[in-house]
Amino acid sequence: MTDFAAIILAAGKGTRMKSDLHKVLHPIAGKPMLMHLLDSFGELSPRRTVVVVGDKREQLDEALADRDITTALQEPQHGTAHAALQAREPLEGFTGNILVCFGDCPMVKAETVTRLTAALEGGAKVAVLGFRPDDPLQYGRVIADTDGTVRKMVEFKDASEEERACDLCNSGLIVAHSDDMWPLLDGVSNDNAQGEYYLPDVATGAIARGDTVKVVETDPAEVAGINSRAELAAAEAQWQSFKREEAMAGGATLKAPETVFFSWDTELGKDVVVEPNVVFGPGVKVADGTHIKSFSHLEGATLASGVQVGPFARLRPGAVLEEDSFIGNFVEMKEATLGKGAKASHLSYIGDATVGEGANIGAGTITCNYDGYFKYHTTIGERAFIGSNSALVAPVTIGPDSIVAAGSTVSRDVGAGELRMVRAEQMVKQGWADRFHDTMKKKKAAAKAKE
Structure with missing residues (x-):
């Protein structure tokens, strides 16, 4: 079995959470969403795992202190492909399949990653994870043949009306062998509406050089990102x-x-x-x-x-x-x-x-x-x-x-x-309560008469 490494992108500010806590450390069922993802990937025994950090880095470093995980700083932040490149130095010397995913998708299952890597074993140079939500919103689109061969990956802002009509969306998960991943990341440009280096352009670059790119589909619930x-x-x-x-x-x-x-x-x-x-x-x-x-x-x-x-x-x-x-x-x-x-x-x-x-x-x-x-x-x-x-x-x-x-x-x-038996001695005063009630009633009546 080919060795496996994971790059988890967690450098964003997460401003929509409106929190002093890093977005990926917010808990689901009492465990930070990032830890859900790491434990899922842990079932695949990754050789190395790199978490790309930026805002609130110290929180992530502290949360990961007892795990065999490396953090890599993205500063400044120029897009998701740029973020993935920050993991190159920590992964120096690693040979095998590399998965890149977002830290705010805690429901991703190990079996899904296995299906992605199986596409590489089937001859694809790059495999991406797609899904079909009820409302595609502004997700990037995956234009693919019925056999899953990808013809184009496009961000919503750069998509044509015809491309936006496609309901197969990009989850952000992508996998390629290290021999392909790094050259493809290096080849990503920022010639787009946002002026950023987009991770899906790894697939675009592979298609441009004649490689096969496959899309593997999963349930939308598994890849739902958490931003609020x-x-x-x-x-x-x-x-x-x-x-x-x-x-x-x-x-x-x-x-x-x-x-x-x-x-x-x-x-x-x-x-x-x-x-x-x-x-x-x-x-x-x-x-x-x-x-x-x-x-x-x-x-x-x-x-x-x-x-x-x-x-x-x-x-x-x-x-x-x-x-x-x-x-x-x-x-x-x-x-x-x-x-x-x-x-x-x-x-x-x-x-x-x-x-x-x-x-x-x-x-x-x-x-x-x-x-x-x-x-x-x-x-x-x-x-x-x-x-x-x-x-x-x-x-x-x-x-x-x-x-x-x-x-x-x-x-x-x-x-x-x-x-x-540890009790105080019982004391009985015959008639005391009756005299007390009688006295207090007279005092109350007298007070009322003065009103």
Whole structure:
């Protein structure tokens, strides 16, 4: 198989986003659109990847710091072909197929790139990716024969009325072997309405010298560029739709699919039931047979088989629910493990804690894990029973089979099988309430009489 390298163009200012964040770093399903593209290309094991940068370069350098990716600066900016040429030095010595694409097309699939490179193996010197949108708008046009042989590539501003009537549009993705790509890029001129060096002229140059150029078509949704907040929202909706279909095809039940929102890395097992209005943040793994009820929010959580969550539950990073455990309404967990069969049915906060198998956490229980400077751990033993409205002041250990009485504030360890009751002495004053009400009624009547 021929080696593969990718050049991703991300030097534009993205002014229509009206943002201090670089356009290609805006997230879809919690992951920057550029990272979606890089991960897709990663499936093809590229030998090298170069991101061409310009405006807000420092943001891209920081975002790519932990990846084996080179950035190349385009300054000044004289068009897309000029941008691609900036990658020549980082790709010096590379021999193989080179793909050039835009960083704001996050939906491009690895299989599509494979189809493009297959056209080169079939004899084409250049392959371009085309699509047929419902409204061609001002996309550049691809004039091609029925067998996909390209006769002309033309930007909308330079196209004739006849050419504009063609509905086969240029996505901006182009691939050629390095032996062809660099000479063709060098041959691009700026003799056009904008005075810029256009990337599609790589194909035009190949046609002029008698080479075969092929167009490979794909779904418009795959190559939709993102230049505004509205287009970002549309891409998010498209991605979520794909993910919902994938989840249901994998054996999950989504009772109201359009109300469930996934992160890019959400993992759902078989026979998982997800009720309406559930949101998955990054890092959630859900095993088979789990039931997540309405209005729950999960992030960085791991759920074993048979777990029930919600409704109105919040699982934060580090929450681990073991087999058949249960989190009910208005319960929040963070950096805590709920053991097998354990339950916290309602109105509790469980943070920095380990809850043993079969333990019961009563309503209103709080693990007091933070003193304003440091976090501390709470350990609750197997089958322990924590009564309602209890405060467990960490660090503290509640032993197996022990009982903490309702309304207790526990600041010292509780031994196995013990009952811990921490309450103020009950004081009774007979008739006090009656006298109080009588006095206050008289005062109110007197005040009203003076009005």
